[in-house]
Amino acid sequence: MSYFTTIAGGLKSLVTGLGITARQMRRKPVTLTYPHVKPELSEAYRSLISLVQFEELETHDCIACMQCVKICPSFCIEIDGGRVEGIKRMRASKFEVDFALCSMCGLCIDVCPTDTLEYTKLYDEAGYEREWVYDLLDPFRDFEDEFVERQRVSDAREAAEKAAKRAAAAEAKAATEKEPEVDP
Amino acid sequence: MPRTFLDIFGNPLLALGAGIGGVMTVLSLNTLFCIWFERKVSAWIQRRMGPMEVGFHGTLQTVADMIKLLGKQLITPRGVDKPLYHLAPLMVFAPVVAAASLLPFSKTVVLTNINIGLVLIFMFGGFAVIGIFMAGWGSNNKYALLGAMRSIAQNISYEIPLILSALPIVLLISAKGPMYEIEGEMIAINGMNLAHITAVQADTGVWFVLLQPVAMLIFFIAILAETNRAPFDIPEAESELVAGFHTEYSGMRFGLFFFAEYSNMLIGSMLATVLFFGGWDGPILPGPVWFFLKAYLLIFAMMWIRWTFPRLRFDQLMTFCWGALIPLSIVNLLVTAFLIKVL
Numbered sequence: 001m002s003y004f005t006t007i008a009g010g011l012k013s014l015v016t017g018l019g020i021t022a023r024q025m026r027r028k029p030v031t032l033t034y035p036h037v038k039p040e041l042s043e044a045y046r047s048l049i050s051l052v053q054f055e056e057l058e059t060h061d062c063i064a065c066m067q068c069v070k071i072c073p074s075f076c077i078e079i080d081g082g083r084v085e086g087i088k089r090m091r092a093s094k095f096e097v098d099f100a101l102c103s104m105c106g107l108c109i110d111v112c113p114t115d116t117l118e119y120t121k122l123y124d125e126a127g128y129e130r131e132w133v134y135d136l137l138d139p140f141r142d143f144e145d146e147f148v149e150r151q152r153v154s155d156a157r158e159a160a161e162k163a164a165k166r167a168a169a170a171e172a173k174a175a176t177e178k179e180p181e182v183d184p
Numbered sequence: 185m186p187r188t189f190l191d192i193f194g195n196p197l198l199a200l201g202a203g204i205g206g207v208m209t210v211l212s213l214n215t216l217f218c219i220w221f222e223r224k225v226s227a228w229i230q231r232r233m234g235p236m237e238v239g240f241h242g243t244l245q246t247v248a249d250m251i252k253l254l255g256k257q258l259i260t261p262r263g264v265d266k267p268l269y270h271l272a273p274l275m276v277f278a279p280v281v282a283a284a285s286l287l288p289f290s291k292t293v294v295l296t297n298i299n300i301g302l303v304l305i306f307m308f309g310g311f312a313v314i315g316i317f318m319a320g321w322g323s324n325n326k327y328a329l330l331g332a333m334r335s336i337a338q339n340i341s342y343e344i345p346l347i348l349s350a351l352p353i354v355l356l357i358s359a360k361g362p363m364y365e366i367e368g369e370m371i372a373i374n375g376m377n378l379a380h381i382t383a384v385q386a387d388t389g390v391w392f393v394l395l396q397p398v399a400m401l402i403f404f405i406a407i408l409a410e411t412n413r414a415p416f417d418i419p420e421a422e423s424e425l426v427a428g429f430h431t432e433y434s435g436m437r438f439g440l441f442f443f444a445e446y447s448n449m450l451i452g453s454m455l456a457t458v459l460f461f462g463g464w465d466g467p468i469l470p471g472p473v474w475f476f477l478k479a480y481l482l483i484f485a486m487m488w489i490r491w492t493f494p495r496l497r498f499d500q501l502m503t504f505c506w507g508a509l510i511p512l513s514i515v516n517l518l519v520t521a522f523l524i525k526v527l
Binding site: 014018 | 225227228229230231232233236488489491492493508512
């Protein structure tokens with residue numbers, strides 16, 4: 001008797017299996033036809049880093065503070081920079097990242113005091129060499145002179161305003177100091 | 185009764201040429217289509233898309249693959265048994281062409297009309313085993329030899345339920361009496377003539393799958409095993425044996441094995457169509473269309489099964505055949521014979 005129940009049970013399980021695949025067959029494929037359709041990446045996608053272009057500055061805001069260089073566990077960031085003649089802000093002149101070493105850990109992004117580092121959404125980078133060093137400042141080179149010029153003007157205006165204020169304050173102070181002499 | 189190619193062309197050589205040309209055309213197109221279709225079915229089941237790039241929905245993918253295969257170097261490994269190694273693909277492929285020429289695909293025209301068609305088809309099916317073993321033995325490769333040995337054991341075992349489940353049909357046809365009237369024509373009916381089997385089903389309007397459901401099931405399972413299809417694909421189990429008996433073959437020699445495998449699928453499902461599903465019988469559409477439609481539905485079922493079930497272990501395979509299929513088919517045959525005698 002168990003002979004027939006075994007066969008019947010086996011047949012039933014086979015039919016169940018066919019039913020499962022039949023259900024899958026009617027569903028839509030989940031394939032993305034990749035080169036024709038680009039994948040939609042999540043907000044938290046981690047990839048190569050790049051500098052943010054701020055709207056009000058019209059360029060990046062790297063002040064070459066070296067925080068990212070210090071925190072980077074793979075030692076892949078190399079920055080040069082310093083004072084630029086005529087403006088208060090420090091500016092980076094070189095921001096080289098060796099992406100062959102970078103592990104996309106994101107510590108540089110977290111530590112950046114001006115929030116000028118961010119992840120890109122690049123996912124299909126490929127090359128023919130082992131060398132994989134990008135200067136992140138390259139896309140901003142053209143804006144730099146203009147920015148410095150603007151900054152110089154605004155810094156000068158700020159300084160003038162400050163000087164004026166200081167002069168006014170000094171005058172007011174002088175006036176209050178003179179008062180007791182007038183009083184008697 | 186249908187006219188054969190010999191009746192139409194008159195000249196035997198001309199009929200032979202036309203027959204071989206026709207069969208080869210059908211088999212080639214079938215292989216091209218089946219490989220594409222197999223990939224599509226597997227993709228649908230796994231919620232993928234399958235080939236999409238070459239041609240509309242990848243229809244020309246197999247053509248491109250075939251061209252690539254034709255351009256490949258034919259490598260003959262050192263230490264092979266040369267005559268066996270070179271003959272094996274032909275030995276596997278030739279019986280397929282012969283078997284395909286026996287099938288009655290239409291009501292009016294067939295390639296051949298032989299009274300022992302059923303026996304011949306099983307005979308040509310047995311031929312393939314020799315070719316597979318020649319390939320396995322001649323390759324001088326342990327995986328090829330293991331695959332070939334498994335294939336032999338499997339094919340010989342499953343030929344028994346295959347034939348035993350076809351015999352009830354022969355009995356049913358023979359029971360119609362020595363003479364039978366089909367469309368006003370009295371013919372000496374023969375249970376092993378494939379054209380007669382179809383004609384009787386079309387005449388009575390009852391397909392034998394209704395009278396013999398158990399036999400149909402056993403026959404279909406046996407066909408799966410005979411064509412080395414999953415879940416009975418242990419002769420070429422790629423996770424164990426690289427590629428089984430055709431491990432050492434490259435280029436178009438490998439292509440011929442592939443060709444034979446898919447042609448065997450077509451012949452198997454065509455035979456099942458003839459025996460159980462009324463062959464060319466069907467309303468509205470012309471006969472050959474129905475014939476191929478039914479055959480391809482069965483092929484679809486085979487692919488569906490392949491992408492659903494895991495491979496059997498060797499002892500399970502043998503237990504299933506000798507413990508379940510053969511006893512069941514013998515009982516089915518005896519019951520059929522008894523009922524025919526009584527009723």
